[in-house]
Amino acid sequence: MTAREAFLERVKSAVAEGNRAGGAPPLPERGRVGYQGAGADPVERFCQELIAAGGKAYLASDADAPLRLVQEILQSLNARRILLTRGGLIDQLGLAGMLRRLGLEVKTLDDLGADSREEFFQADVGITNVHRLIAETGTVVLTSRPNEPRSASLLPPVHICLAERSQILPDLFDLFDLFAPTASASKTLPPSCLTLITGPSKTGDIELKLVTGVHGPGEVHVILLAGSAGEG
Amino acid sequence: MSNYAQHEHHDFLGASAQALADPTLQQALVRLTDTLLAGNRKGYAALADSSELRDHAKRIKEHTLAHLDQYLVQLEASVQRLGGKVHWAATADEARKIVVEIAQKANCKHAVKSKSMTSEEIHLNPALEAAGVEVTETDFGEFIIQVAGERPSHLVAPAVHHTRESVARVLSKHLGQQLADDPKSLAMTGRRVLREKFRQADLGITGANFAIAETGTVVLVTNEGNGRLTTTCPRVHVAIMGIEKVIPRFTDLPVFLKLLARGATGQTLSVYTTIITGPRQAGEYDGAEEFHLVLLDNGRSKVLATPFRESLQCIRCGACLNACPVYRRIGGHAYGGVYSGPIGSILTPLYDSVEENPHLPHASSLCGACQSACPVKINIPHMLIGLRELQHEREPNRWERWAYGLWSAVLQRPWAYRWALWAARVFLKRRATNGWIAQMPGPGAEWTKIRDFPAPAAQSFRDRWKELE
Amino acid sequence: MITCLADGFFPDVGVATVKLLRRLGVTVEFPQSQTCCGQPHFNSGYHDDARALARNTITTFAKAPLVVTPSGSCAAMVRLEYPELFHADPVWHPRAVDLARRTHELSDFLVNVLKVEDVGARFEGKATYHMACHLRGLGLLTEPIRLMRKVRGLHFVPLERYDECCGFGGSFAVRYPGISGAMVRDKAAFIEKTAVDAVVATDAGCLMNIGGCLNRQASKVRILHLAELLAQT
Structure with missing residues (x-):
């Protein structure tokens, strides 16, 4: 018997x-238990929850607003080195070009080689698209993919993300249902890394005093566009 | 800071007395448990049907544990399908060897660790260091503990027994420079130091809050983001998990996520939930290239076979510690094990031994506050009572056995009970003043060390019943 | 059912319970064969002894349509533990379940069975309330407070950490006087802070612990069982 077989045999007889x-209880179905939803206004709920978690929310009302908001945030931080991911709203808005015209040092994935991790460590701000937002909890959901490195929302001290209001899901359960087996398809395998971010990095390890930014970004800014296009 | 934080011991009475006499620790414990327990209550109250959701979570755990062998096989297949590797560790020793071997094969020299009680349980760090691998704890609280050479004293607030002054002292000494005792700047120093460690790291070691059999997914929940860094920066990722952490489906995960943060701190969700399904995929910029999952038994299958199985439902949120009036007063180190508080009082005797930890099952008033706070409503008082029963089987205390037997024999006979009431009244009559006794004989003396004992009434209720009829 | 602690140490609680129930039109019986529900033995891990005492209790109350006890801890023992104690016994398990269904803690009986909150009681002064731990297990989180708030003349003062254990815990108080003492001293300090005339609780165990501590500290605050409070007119 291999170690694995012995291991499993032990568990099996213990079971x-x-x-x-x-007999053993069946796997229960949840039904609607625990579903919170977002109430009448998911946008407002998202913003409230994000702010409660220590993040900042912005509503972009006109076409120029997103760039203006990004610019204001960057100026208030006195940020120089900006790192951008690719695709989605970032490309649609032409953000890289516009920020360069403001004289900022902008790095996109096109500028980075395979081994340029140092750029992520050095950046002042990372700007990303999002996969979804969750209104119930004020959460930003990111998926790992070639255009969206995990480090962009992790290593710089400030994270700005661009999202459309249509990307808001009311409840945490809704996110996981996207990956559940359906009648038509067997299932959508989750990405190699699905990241849920709810506000800035926090620690209370010294006398319970809240400190932000000990590891992840100390600031999280979410700019919400009015549009209704699909995910980024 | 007390020196009992530095080593394992089983001197429960000494350590708890020391904790009770430490005003700084008392203040820290009250602050922590007040804040987190209030969060726990607020968190549950904010969910309209939190009680039903907790029942649902409990049923998922019950089901999984009742089919654990099948779910472990499914988990293994799912991880392998994605290109990850699964290792089976029957004991702590095997687990240490597996991790050391992974590090050596991949030629790793610098490991970063995200907070993991399981790796704490198997005493992984010394084994890696002996093999020439530098290990750095990256949860800020764990980092402080590691530098101080101590053990964590709370499941989610490992450094609660420290003050800002003691943290400044510990880190100043470690870094060889004088640091101010301001929490913000100390944390930023931590960030700077630990960033360098992440830069160098080639091995990331984590636990797993949950693992999903259906998809081969491992889930890490942190507030600081060190779990993300540990799985993103190094090229090799090893997750070590107790076999009870598996859940069946991807859609079961949000049930636990909703309860974990609410139960632990009252947050709707912890800041970072990192849901990892296999190693980095082709074309991706970052993430570990190699993924290993170590499945640890280390006594769990033994517990699985007993009525203590319910303890395997624990999701390590720390809510029972915060709710416990005993933990609140003696802190984590007094328990003498890796796990402290009510859940530790069950796990330590079960996994270490009942004989070595005779106090833990008894050092509880069975008030049930732990069960009320638990996201999966584990009946901790019941299991403590079960351990007391087990203790009587293993190491019977003959005098106590005899006393309880006699007491029960009396109570089973109403005439004897009536006689005993009379005898107690006569015996204690002289000692009473105004209905209270300041000094009791026998075991009652322990009671009257602290408070007075009521004198038996001149007439018992059953004697007065005649006038009432 | 009058608990052994109340029988021997606080008989006034039993008398008050009888008076109160009669005032509300309930016919009260007291079978003399009752002694102790077996909780001390159960909690200490002597389950065979506990079963013997449980069988005595089950037999004693076999014919009673309803069993009311002024003790959360006895009610919890009967309602929550008896069925589990006999789970593998085909003869006693159904009888245990049956008694569990018929047994009520006093405040539970008043509020949820009789559906009264105002029992016509009067108390001149300030009072606060300490929640006995077994009420948590029974899910009786508000019943005693609702009854207290309807007592005429009573000025209710909330107690800080009112639902934290007072440190009694049976043998716990004797085995760990240091920890138990820290708990009851905190409880007494919170009670003193309310500046009340009386602290009300539903269990003899809490009352002897809290009362013993208050008496040691020469406090002026009286201990009062809920039944005693509600029996006064």
Whole structure:
């Protein structure tokens, strides 16, 4: 018997021995239990929850607003080195070009070689698209993919993301349902890394005093566009 | 800071007395548990049907544990399909060897660790260091503990027994420079130091809050982001998990995520939930290239076979510690094990031994505050009572056995019970003043060390019943 | 059902319970064969002894349509532990379940069975409330407070950490006087802060612990069982 087989045999007999007469309970179906939803106004709910978690939310009302908001945030931070991911709203808005015209040092994935991790460590701000937002919790959801490195929302001290209001899901359960098996398809395998970000990095390890930014970004800014296009 | 934080011991009475006499620790414990327990209650209250959701979570755990062998096989297949590797570790020793071997094969020299109670349980760090691998704890609290050479004293707030002054002292000494005792600047120093470690790291070691059998997914929940860094920067990622952490489906995960943060701190969700399904895929810029999952038994299958199986439902949120009036007063180190508080009082005797930890099952008033706070409603008082029963089987205390037996024999006979009431009344009559006794004989003396004992009434209720009829 | 602690140490609680129930039109019986529900033995891990005492209790109350006890801890023992204690016993399990269904803690009986909150009681002064731990297990989180708030003349003062254990815990208080003492001293300090005339609780265990501590500290605050409070007119 291999170590693995012995291991499993032990678990199997323990399962049998410990199962009380009457049999093991079936895997329960949740139904609607625990579903919170977002109430009447998911946008407002998202913003409230994000702010409660220590993040900042901005509503972009006109076509020029997103760039103006990004610019204001960067100026208030006195940020120089900006790192951009690719695709989605970032490309649609032509953000890289516009920020360069403002004289900022902008790095896009096109500028980076395979081994330029140092650029991520050095950047002042990372700007990304999002996969979804969750209104119930004020959460930004990112997926790892060639255009969206995990480091962009992680290593720089400030994270700005661009999203459309249509990307808001009311409840955390809705996100996971996107990956559940459906009648038509067997299932969508989750990405290699699905990241849920709810506000800035926090620690309370010293006397419970809240400090932001100990590891991840100390600031999270979410700019919400009015549009209704699909995911980024 | 007390020296009992530095080593394992089983002197429960000494350590708890020391904790009770430490005003700084008392203040820290009250602050922590007040804040987190209030968060726990607020968190559950904010979910309209939190009680039903907790029941649902409990049923998922019950089901999984009742089919654990099948779910482990499914988890293994899912991880392998993605190109990850699964290792089976029957004991702590095997687990240490597996991790050391992974590090050596991949030629790793610098490991970063995200907070993991499981790796704490198997005492991984010394084994890696002996093999020439530098290990750095990256949760800020764990980092402080590591530098101080101590053990964590709370599941989610490992450095709660420290003050800003003691943290400044510990880090100043470690870094060889004088640091101010301001939490913000100390944390920023931590960031700077640990960033360098992440830059160098070639091995990332994590636990797993959950693992999903259906998809081969490992889930890490942190507030600081060190879990993300540990799985993003190094080229090799090893996750070590107790076998009870598996859940069946991807859609079961949000049930636990909603409860974990609410139960632990009252947050709707922890800041970072990192949901990793296999190693980095082709074309991706970052993430670990190699993914290993170590499945640890280390006594769990033994517990699985017993009525203590319910303890395997624990999701390590720390809510029972925060709710516990005993933890609140003696802190984590007094428990003498890796896990402290109510859940530690069950896990330590079960996994270490009942004989070595005779106090833990008894050092509880069975008030049930732990069960009320638990996201999966584990009946901790019941299991403590079960351990007391087990203790009587293993190491019977003959005098106590005899006393309880006699007491029960009396109570089973109403005439004897009536006689005993009379005897107690006569015996204690002289000692009472105004209905209270300041000094009791026998075991009652322990009671009257602290408070007075009521004198038996001149007439018992059953005697007065006649007038009432 | 009058608990052994109340029987021997706080008989006034039993008398008050009888008076109160009669005032509300309930016929009260007290079978003399009852002694102790077996909780001390159960909690200490002597389950065979506990089963013997449970069988005595089950037999004693076999014919009672409803069993009311002024003790959360006895009610919890009967309602929550008896069925589990006999889970593998085909003869006693159904009888245990049956008694569990018929047994009520006093405030539970008043509020949820009789559906009264105003029992016509009067108390001149300030009072606060300490929640006994077994009420948590029974899910009786508000019943005693609702009853207290309807007592005429009573000025209710909330107690800080009112639902934290007072440190009694049976043998716990004797085995760990240091920890138990820290708990009851904190409880007494919170009670003193309310500046009340009386602290009300539903269990003899809490009352002897809290009362013993208050008496040691020469406090002026009286301990009062909920039944005693509600029996006064």
